[in-house]
Amino acid sequence: MVSTPDFGRTLDRLKPVVGAVTRAHIALYRRTGGRLGHSMPGMPTMLLLDHVGARSGRPRTTPLLYFADPDNPDDLVIVASYGGHPRHPAWFHNLRAHPDTTVQVRDEVRPVHARVATDAERARLWPAATATYSSYAGYQQRADEVGRTIPFVILTRRT
Template sequence: MIVASKGGYGRHPAWYHNLRAHPDTTVQVKAEILPVRARIADPAERRRLWPRVVRTYSQFEHYQQRTPREIPLVILEPRRSA
């Protein structure tokens, strides 16, 4: 999961829009490149995950308070490579 906070800025980060338009992508974890599909957490997932996000990095709560937009949580699900 990744957080589209942009530090609480009023607009979503550019990479968020790119993932919305092209959800099939790759991520690199150390030396391994993994194919993933990005999707936005649904409301129930967000309610469950947001407290975990804030516990991991409390500044996200401050970012959410700075902006009227809901900060998206982007789920990266493994996919088979083509």
């Protein structure tokens, strides 16, 4: 297994390629109302998270895996795994600075409020997360090497 610091550097070097694929994914998702990009063979469902840069103030969009909270099905849960990278993803920091935002799920754009799950909520949601995407377990194991607990973010619909 690649050590966590080396893995983080590898992810950092791949940013230009990942960025191009991400931009294409977002464009297809938006243009097709999620018919393309919401689900892909062998992958969990994805949403588009709109967020504002914590420092830059610039609007951003990130496609992310998600699942519905089993106890509160109208709440959506996203996992700030960043593949087990030593740092949290930028979107996580952005949501902490600007928690009121929107997500697109298929063709629905919904206003949401983002909050970090408590430790108890995270423990309750962990089985649903790994059932949705089993790689989260490996990501957490990799993050454990540097003492990072992967946060869960609960997106609650705003009215």
